[in-house]
Amino acid sequence: MLARLDFDLDQYPRFKSTAMAILLVVMMLFIFFPTFWMLSTSLKPNEDAFAVPPKWVPETVTLKNYETQLNDRSGFRNYFQNGVIVSLGTALVSIIVAMPAGYAFARLRFRAKRTLLLIILASQMFPAVIIVITLYSLYREIKLLDSYAGLILAFTSFSIPFSVWMLRGFCESVPEEIEEAAFVDGCSRIGILWRIVIPLIRPGMIAVGLFSFLNAWNNLLFALSLTTRLDMRTIPPGFLLTYVGEFQYKWSDMFAGSVLVTLPTVILFIGLQRFLVRGLMAGAVKG
Amino acid sequence: MQPSASLTRRLAHRIFLSRQGRVSDGMYAVMFLAPVLIILVVVIFYPLGRVLAYSVTNANLLFPDRETYIGLDNFDFLINQDQIFKTAVKNTLVFTLASVAGGFSIGFMLALILNEKLPLRNVLRGVALIPWVVPGVIVALMTLYMFNGEVGVINYTLRSFDLIDENIPWFGSLDHAMWAVIVANVWNQTPFYMLMLLAGLQTCPDDLMEAAKIDGAGSLARFRYVTLPHLSKVIMIITALMVIWNFNNFDLIWTTTQGGPVNSTMVLSVYTYRQAFISFQTGYASAIAVLWLLGLLAFSYFYIRAMES
Numbered sequence: 001m002l003a004r005l006d007f008d009l010d011q012y013p014r015f016k017s018t019a020m021a022i023l024l025v026v027m028m029l030f031i032f033f034p035t036f037w038m039l040s041t042s043l044k045p046n047e048d049a050f051a052v053p054p055k056w057v058p059e060t061v062t063l064k065n066y067e068t069q070l071n072d073r074s075g076f077r078n079y080f081q082n083g084v085i086v087s088l089g090t091a092l093v094s095i096i097v098a099m100p101a102g103y104a105f106a107r108l109r110f111r112a113k114r115t116l117l118l119i120i121l122a123s124q125m126f127p128a129v130i131i132v133i134t135l136y137s138l139y140r141e142i143k144l145l146d147s148y149a150g151l152i153l154a155f156t157s158f159s160i161p162f163s164v165w166m167l168r169g170f171c172e173s174v175p176e177e178i179e180e181a182a183f184v185d186g187c188s189r190i191g192i193l194w195r196i197v198i199p200l201i202r203p204g205m206i207a208v209g210l211f212s213f214l215n216a217w218n219n220l221l222f223a224l225s226l227t228t229r230l231d232m233r234t235i236p237p238g239f240l241l242t243y244v245g246e247f248q249y250k251w252s253d254m255f256a257g258s259v260l261v262t263l264p265t266v267i268l269f270i271g272l273q274r275f276l277v278r279g280l281m282a283g284a285v286k287g
Numbered sequence: 288m289q290p291s292a293s294l295t296r297r298l299a300h301r302i303f304l305s306r307q308g309r310v311s312d313g314m315y316a317v318m319f320l321a322p323v324l325i326i327l328v329v330v331i332f333y334p335l336g337r338v339l340a341y342s343v344t345n346a347n348l349l350f351p352d353r354e355t356y357i358g359l360d361n362f363d364f365l366i367n368q369d370q371i372f373k374t375a376v377k378n379t380l381v382f383t384l385a386s387v388a389g390g391f392s393i394g395f396m397l398a399l400i401l402n403e404k405l406p407l408r409n410v411l412r413g414v415a416l417i418p419w420v421v422p423g424v425i426v427a428l429m430t431l432y433m434f435n436g437e438v439g440v441i442n443y444t445l446r447s448f449d450l451i452d453e454n455i456p457w458f459g460s461l462d463h464a465m466w467a468v469i470v471a472n473v474w475n476q477t478p479f480y481m482l483m484l485l486a487g488l489q490t491c492p493d494d495l496m497e498a499a500k501i502d503g504a505g506s507l508a509r510f511r512y513v514t515l516p517h518l519s520k521v522i523m524i525i526t527a528l529m530v531i532w533n534f535n536n537f538d539l540i541w542t543t544t545q546g547g548p549v550n551s552t553m554v555l556s557v558y559t560y561r562q563a564f565i566s567f568q569t570g571y572a573s574a575i576a577v578l579w580l581l582g583l584l585a586f587s588y589f590y591i592r593a594m595e596s
Contacts (some may be wrong), residue, residue, distance in 0.1 A: 009506040024411075025344060027393060031415050034429050034474060037440065041432070050438045081554050097326065100319035110316035120323065123331045125583065127535040130554040131574040133563045134337035135330060137351060157330035160323055189315050189558055218422035220538040236424040243428055251432055258425045265420040270413045277486050 004051075038262075042066070042255035049251040065256035076257055078231055079238030083261075086223075086234055087216040091151040094159045094212035095205050101160075102167025102204075103193055107179070117164075124161035132225045139226055147233045154222045159212035166211075170204030171197060207275040214265055235261050340451055341573035348567035361574035372575065374550050375558040382469060382540075382554055383533040387526060389473035394480025401481070402488045412485070419478035423538030430471040430543055434458065441467075461551040464544055480525060487521040488514070517530055523594050532584070555579060 003268055009016045041049050042065055044058040069076040104110075105117055135154065136145075144150030182196050198205070222235035227233055233241070239261075243254045269276075342361060348355035365372050373555075388430040394577060401412050434441050436456035445451045499509045515522075537556040540546065545552035547559065555575070562573035 007505040007507065008500075010500075018404065020405075021398055023396060024405075027397055027400075028411065028415070031397075034433065035417050035421070037433065038425075038429055049432075052438055052443060054438075054440050054443055069558060097322040101323040104316050104319035106317070108312045108316045110313045113316075116320065116324075120327065123327050125531055125587070126331060126335060127556060127559075127576075127579065127583075129535065129537055129559050129563075130330055130338060130579065131334050133314070133559070133569060133572050133576060134334040134341065136564075137348070137569070138334055138337070140330075140351075153326065154330055157326050160327060164323060172571075207553065214420060217422075218538075220422075220424050220541070221560075222589065225560075236422055236538065239424050239428065244431070244542055248431075254428055255432075258428060261423060262421050265422070266417055269420045270416060273416060273482075277482065 005067055037254045039260055042259050044252055046250060046252040065136075066095050066260065068253055069257045069260060074231075075238065075242060078259075079233055079235045080261070082216055082231075082233060082238075083235040085148055086151045086155065087213045089148060090155040090159065090216035091209040091213040093152055093156045094163050095209050096267045097156070098160060098163035098208055099198070099205065100193065101164045102169075103171045103197060105164065105178040106171035113269065120164055121161050124158075136225055144226075146227050146229045150226055151223060151234070152216075154226060155216040155219060156212070158219075158222075159215050160206070161206040162211060166208055167201065167204050170201040172190050174200050198238060203275045203278060206272055207278065210268060210272045210276060214269065217265060290573070291352065331483045338573045338576050341570050342577045343380045343574075344570045346568075348563065348569050350445055354570060357570070361571050362578070364572045365574055365578065366570075371550055371553060371558065375553045375555050378465065378550075378552060379534060379554040379556075381465065382472070382552075383530055385469045386472045386533045386536075387529050388474065389469065390476040391480050391526065393473065397477065398484035398488055415481055416478045418474050419476070419482075421520040423475065424542050427539050427542030428473055430467060430539075431458070434471075457546060459548060461548060463549060464552045468540055468543055471543070472533070472536065475539070476529065476533075479529070483521055483525050484518060487518045491517045497570035516526070522532065525595075527587075527590050530586070534583075567576060 040056065040058055043061050043063070044055065045060060045062055045064070048055050048059065071077075101120075105113065139145045139150055144153070178196055178200075179192050182192050187195065217234075219234075219235060220240065223234045224237040224240065227237065230241075239254075239257065243250070320441060325543075337563065341354070343356060344354040345357050397415060401408060403412065421429075434457040436442065436454050436459060439457070441457070442451070442454045446454070451572050455463055457463045495513055495517075496509060499513050504512065535556055536554070537560065540552055540554055540557050541560070544552045546557040559572050559575045559579070562568045562575060
């Protein structure tokens with residue numbers, strides 16, 4: 001083994017670039033093909049989705065599947081609208097509650113600080129399916145089943161640990177001297193938070209908002225268990241009920257819907273992922 | 288004469304620090320932390336406590352408030368008689384380990400390659416992230432289509448390369464359903480490993496790499512003695528996170544197979560959900576949850592010990 005350790009790939013640039021190119025192509029095919037296939041199928045008439053051998057590129061391109069989805073008031077449009085409301089709500093609430101908490105863990109001194117932080121982080125580890133067994137009964141008692149508020153509350157609880165962790169990292173990166181200067185000028189804690197810290201850590205807030213939005217948008221388990229009425233379904237349970245069951249073989253419709261649902265998240269994510277990575281790193285530096 | 292700027296600053300710093308230690312800090316802490324803690328207590332810790340309490344009862348979802356205390360009967364049945372529970376534990380381990388191993392190795396290779404100077408590097412990095420943002424349910428629907436026994440592209444491709452003679456009925460077969468689900472899961476998660484490892488690679492100090500090169504260390508040696516130690520912390524964190532997340536995975540398996548055929552993809556999360564919401568056995572589901580939590584605790588304990596050494 002050790003004998004081979006002095007083999008230096010960089011001395012064989014051609015071999016290296018060829019090997020890398022092959023690996024890259026194979027892996028990119030793996031990564032990209034399913035997405036391409038979803039897009040391609042969504043543009044075909046449904047009969048062509050059953051073709052063997054498969055029609056890799058649609059022979060007849062049609063937007064009919066998209067039209068069907070966008071006109072489906074009680075199905076797709078309803079799920080989509082619920083998804084937008086609940087996900088935006090979750091993003092907003094997560095930012096509002098995690099912001100002061102992150103600041104407190106970064107700057108304030110108080111008893112049991114480490115323990116509290118640990119408890120908040122550990123809450124992320126509990127399997128959602130365990131929580132939901134009794135959360136359902138609790139929601140039934142306090143009349144939160146089938147409500148936007150109930151869903152937002154449940155989703156927020158799952159994005160809190162990560163959000164607090166990330167915002168703590170961002171708050172720590174704000175130079176203390178600036179806060180001191182504001183303090184000398186007579187600014188209160190809340191003033192410091194509002195006027196100094198928040199404008200400086202906007203990237204962190206974007207990251208938290210994005211993370212929470214995606215979480216809520218994609219969550220199946222809570223959305224499925226905590227709603228009983230059809231018109232309260234968000235996208236994942238809505239799709240589950242429509243396409244795993246009744247309309248299982250409407251592949252083209254299904255993928256047109258999937259593209260419409262995935263597109264906003266892909267755009268949001270690729271546009272904003274640098275904030276998320278920065279957030280992850282900011283949280284990790286102080287470990 | 289003006290007092291020196293640095294003196295004023297130092298004074299201000301003193302006051303600031305002394306103020307920080309005062310009672311008011313504690314009050315602000317309560318105020319700032321209250322919203323987060325209230326939400327966590329209501330949505331996570333209170334239900335968790337209830338699960339503990341229910342685990343020793345025969346609570347039923349359809350008849351609330353009629354549960355009676357039955358001691359450790361649930362646990363007794365779970366451990367000694369419930370064969371499906373055993374299958375679920377085994378399947379969960381297979382699913383988790385295979386998913387983490389697959390996602391980690393592909394993600395790591397991608398990260399290493401995309402860390403090199405390549406044309407279109409940023410575009411490729413962006414594209415490689417797509418699978419991660421596709422909702423679990425849609426990943427599952429895509430899996431159902433692509434692994435479909437008659438019209439799926441997976442069977443078609445395998446046949447074109449003569450790897451199989453006849454179509455495999457992926458979701459109708461006890462031996463194959465799990466692998467279809469795992470492949471889909473790996474596809475979904477690979478970008479996360481890539482993203483984190485790439486971020487770690489980018490902070491790898493160049494001078495250390497250069498020094499190793501000058502000392503005659505080959506590619507493998509540099510990887511083993513420079514890159515890996517630098518990434519060790521990131522690797523520990525992401526593998527622990529992903530083991531726990533995959534253990535909890537529900538969306539993908541519920542949408543594709545609901546645990547079937549004949550329990551061949553039955554994992555803990557699906558089994559618990561079935562007990563709670565299909566059979567309405569809240570008490571029994573809670574007992575599964577308690578055993579699960581104990582397992583989680585043991586895993587975290589040993590993992591942290593391993594991480595420290």
